[in-house]
Every structure is written in structure tokens, then in C-alpha cells.
Amino acid sequence: MRTHHRMIALAVTGVVALGLTACAGGEADAGDDNVSITLVQGTTALPFAQTTAAGAKAAIAEVGGVHLEVAGPANIDPATEVKIFQQVVSTRPDGILLQELPPDLFTRPVQDAEDAGITVLPYTIAPASDSSSTIFVGDNGFDIGRMGADAVADALIAQHGSEDITGKIPTGICVPGLSVLTSRIDGFRERMAERLPGVEVLEPFDSKSDPAQNFTVWQQAVSANADAVAMMTPCEADVQNLIKIKQDSDATWQLAGFDINDISLQGLRDGVIVGLFPQSSYLHGYVSARLLAESLKNGTDLPKGWVAIEVIPVTAENVEEIAERESSPEAQAAYWKPYIDEIFAADTVATRPLADANK
Incomplete structure (x- = not known):
């Protein structure tokens, strides 16, 4: 695996594009980790993005021997995210988890990253139809x-x-x-x-x-x-x-x-809205990070296709249960464990045709 640096400074045309946070897998110090992965998000400030990062960090800690960086613009800014992604590529991590915001801007940059030997796994937002990506973790x-x-x-x-x-x-x-x-x-x-x-x-x-x-x-x-x-x-x-x-x-x-x-x-x-239909952001982060980390660490191929993540509606009946789930990373981990166990129960994670994610 490639040697990586614990601290990476990234700036975009006079604007500080991100603050990188690091998470070492398992008990190992970051310097002892054999695999390096960067999570590139379309925004780091919104709650769903922070929940996604929490899921990814949990998976990395479970796999062990993996060093994770988290990067992205604070607010949604597609042009800045592309530049951040390209600068992450220049640091040569082994893999990148990527929220393509929007997908059509990332077709060429993702191809360049893969040509450089970096494995890119798109999550949350399905890649464009002309993308070289063969896997996606998320919903429809x-x-x-x-x-x-x-x-x-x-x-x-x-x-x-x-x-x-x-x-x-x-x-x-x-x-x-x-x-x-x-x-x-x-x-x-x-x-x-x-x-x-x-x-x-x-x-x-x-x-x-x-x-x-x-x-x-x-x-x-x-x-x-x-x-x-x-x-x-x-x-x-x-x-x-x-x-x-x-x-x-x-x-x-x-x-x-x-x-x-x-x-x-x-x-x-309060009855002001009739329901919430959110992406299962913790699962997006956990499942994509675990798949990529295990693939890179074990030298195995990623599954091909769409790894479909379930959406859990929030209603007046379960709002307190969901609020408790959202209260901490530990509560998230406990709530989602049965779903995670089901996803990874088989030797190979089940997938659907990649094109179905955009239907």
C-alpha cells in the first residue's frame, strides 16, 4: 500500500477548502496503518454529512489497520469539491469514498484517479451514466x-x-x-x-x-x-x-x-410537516467505508452494481425512536447494527443493476 501523510494541507485559489480530520482504524496508530482512505463529501457542515462521516469512522475502526481522512467544502460548492477531490488524488491515497455533487462534474476526475491506481467508490449520489464507476452505495x-x-x-x-x-x-x-x-x-x-x-x-x-x-x-x-x-x-x-x-x-x-x-x-x-423520508446517512458511510477498506486491505475486488440502502420513514409514531437514534454516534451504531448484519451476512454483498439507482 502507498505511504501516506497524516497531515495534508489543501487550499483552493486563496480559499481554505477544508479541514481534514483523521481517524485511525482499530488500536493502531495512524503511522502503522497499511491502507489510506479519504472520504470526500459534497458538504461537511450539514447534519447528514456529519452522520455519514460517523458511519465511515465506525467501519474503519472495526476493520482496523486503515487510516481515514475526511475532506470537503463546508457548504455545497461543486467547483470547490472537484478541486478538493483532485488535490486529494494528488496525495495518492489507496482509496476515495466520494459523494459526487454533482455526478457529471466528476466523470473525468474519477477516471483520472482510477488511472492513477486509486480505487474510487461513489456513495449517496449515483454516478453519471458515462462514469467509469462500477459500484454505488446509496438509495434511489x-x-x-x-x-x-x-x-x-x-x-x-x-x-x-x-x-x-x-x-x-x-x-x-x-x-x-x-x-x-x-x-x-x-x-x-x-x-x-x-x-x-x-x-x-x-x-x-x-x-x-x-x-x-x-x-x-x-x-x-x-x-x-x-x-x-x-x-x-x-x-x-x-x-x-x-x-x-x-x-x-x-x-x-x-x-x-x-x-x-x-x-x-x-x-x-408539532404536526407542521407530515413525515420525513431521509437517506440513511450512517449506513451510507458505514457500508461504503467497510466495503472499500476490506477490499483494499484484503486485496479483493469490490462488488459490482448498486448496493441499495434502505430508507426508514420518520412519522409521528416513531419520531422519538429516531430522535434517540440521532442523539449520538453510539446510538446510531446500536440502531443500525441489525441492518449492517443483514447487509454483510453473505460472503458477497447483494447488488442490483447500477442503472436502476437512477430510475
């Missing part, structure tokens, strides 16, 4: 969107006492064109058309990734659509802002969320 955003639509449709039917509902659903997207977000919108729109054909899911507008701008944009959208029956967004900050807007205005439109955080959990407790 389209299916997540359909789950959100079912929850909103059920709430609307209960609210109006009928399936004969007409109206519109304004839709915002914080990073236009990002596949992990657009797939949720597409799934939501398709399922809503099946459940409530009289309800129109409007084309998404740019809700802005900056939280302050995002709040203003949504205030304007809500004001301009006073007759809306629901609001739709696949973005974490958007849902947080919409919870506040709905509470402050006593609005009656429906809303589902797709990420777990304290604000959204409280919004679910």
Missing part, C-alpha cells in the same frame, strides 16, 4: 420522492375529506440540476399525479443554497401562492425555513421533508 432519490408524495397525498385527503382535490404545489430546489434533488422532485411529481391528478406540481424554481436568501425566496413564493395545497422541496434548509414560515403564518398547506435535523423532528412532533 426517485423512490424517496414517491414516498414523500404518498405522505402529502394522504394528508391532503384527510384534510379535505375527499380525493377530489384541485390545487398547486410550488416547488423549489436549492441546487438546480443536481440529480439527487431532481430525482426526488420527479418521483414526487409522478406519484402525486397518480394519487391526486387534480393537483399540479409546479416546475421547480431556484430557491438558493444560501440559507438567508433561501428564506426570503420561500417567503415570496408562499406569499405569491396563497392558494397552494402543499409546498415541495428536496432540500434540507428549505424545509427548515418552510417550517418557520408555516408556523408564523398559520398556513394549512402540507409539507414533507427529506432530511433529519432538530428543526424537522420538532416540526413533525
Whole structure:
């Protein structure tokens, strides 16, 4: 395995792009680890990213003999993430766990990394169709969107006492064109058309990734659509802002969320939102890190295809259980252990066709 350095300084055109954190596997000191892996995230600041990193660190500690670095821009910034990835490649780790935000920007950089002998494993966001990647660990955003639509449709039917509902659903997207977000919108729109054909899911507008701008944009959208029956967004900050807007205005439109955080959990407790349909971020980090670490350490091939990770809906019935799960890395590890045991029960992890992850 390649020799790696414990401290790596990465900067991007005068901007400090990341702070690298290190995690040595097992009891060994980082200098004794035989395998080096870097987790490159699309954002390091949001709760889901921190949960993903916690899962990856847990897997690395279990495998042992592996040194893990965590890198990425604090906030979503695709161009900066690409530069960070390329600089990580220049340090020559044995493997990289990569959240491609967005996938089309990483096709060439990933190929360059693999040509340099570095194993790249995409997680959370499925690679582009022209990518050289042959494995993906994550879920299907389209299916997540359909789950959100079912929850909103059920709430609307209960609210109006009928399936004969007409109206519109304004839709915002914080990073236009990002596949992990657009797939949720597409799934939501398709399922809503099946459940409530009289309800129109409007084309998404740019809700802005900056939280302050995002709040203003949504205030304007809500004001301009006073007759809306629901609001739709696949973005974490958007849902947080919409919870506040709905509470402050006593609005009656429906809303589902797709990420777990304290604000959204409280919004679910208070009945402001109808449910959360989050990615299982801890599993994304754990499963991808364990697969890559064991492959590199044992000299075995990674499985080919999509390692599908289950999505656990959060409802009024299980919100306290999920809140307890989210309270610490130890609670996460305990909650997810049965799922992890099932995934790794066989000699080879089960996969589905890679193309199915984008359907």
C-alpha cells in the first residue's frame, strides 16, 4: 500500500477548502496503518454529512489497520469539491469514498484517479451514466420522492375529506440540476399525479443554497401562492425555513421533508410537516467505508452494481425512536447494527443493476 501523510494541507485559489480530520482504524496508530482512505463529501457542515462521516469512522475502526481522512467544502460548492477531490488524488491515497455533487462534474476526475491506481467508490449520489464507476452505495432519490408524495397525498385527503382535490404545489430546489434533488422532485411529481391528478406540481424554481436568501425566496413564493395545497422541496434548509414560515403564518398547506435535523423532528412532533423520508446517512458511510477498506486491505475486488440502502420513514409514531437514534454516534451504531448484519451476512454483498439507482 502507498505511504501516506497524516497531515495534508489543501487550499483552493486563496480559499481554505477544508479541514481534514483523521481517524485511525482499530488500536493502531495512524503511522502503522497499511491502507489510506479519504472520504470526500459534497458538504461537511450539514447534519447528514456529519452522520455519514460517523458511519465511515465506525467501519474503519472495526476493520482496523486503515487510516481515514475526511475532506470537503463546508457548504455545497461543486467547483470547490472537484478541486478538493483532485488535490486529494494528488496525495495518492489507496482509496476515495466520494459523494459526487454533482455526478457529471466528476466523470473525468474519477477516471483520472482510477488511472492513477486509486480505487474510487461513489456513495449517496449515483454516478453519471458515462462514469467509469462500477459500484454505488446509496438509495434511489426517485423512490424517496414517491414516498414523500404518498405522505402529502394522504394528508391532503384527510384534510379535505375527499380525493377530489384541485390545487398547486410550488416547488423549489436549492441546487438546480443536481440529480439527487431532481430525482426526488420527479418521483414526487409522478406519484402525486397518480394519487391526486387534480393537483399540479409546479416546475421547480431556484430557491438558493444560501440559507438567508433561501428564506426570503420561500417567503415570496408562499406569499405569491396563497392558494397552494402543499409546498415541495428536496432540500434540507428549505424545509427548515418552510417550517418557520408555516408556523408564523398559520398556513394549512402540507409539507414533507427529506432530511433529519432538530428543526424537522420538532416540526413533525408539532404536526407542521407530515413525515420525513431521509437517506440513511450512517449506513451510507458505514457500508461504503467497510466495503472499500476490506477490499483494499484484503486485496479483493469490490462488488459490482448498486448496493441499495434502505430508507426508514420518520412519522409521528416513531419520531422519538429516531430522535434517540440521532442523539449520538453510539446510538446510531446500536440502531443500525441489525441492518449492517443483514447487509454483510453473505460472503458477497447483494447488488442490483447500477442503472436502476437512477430510475
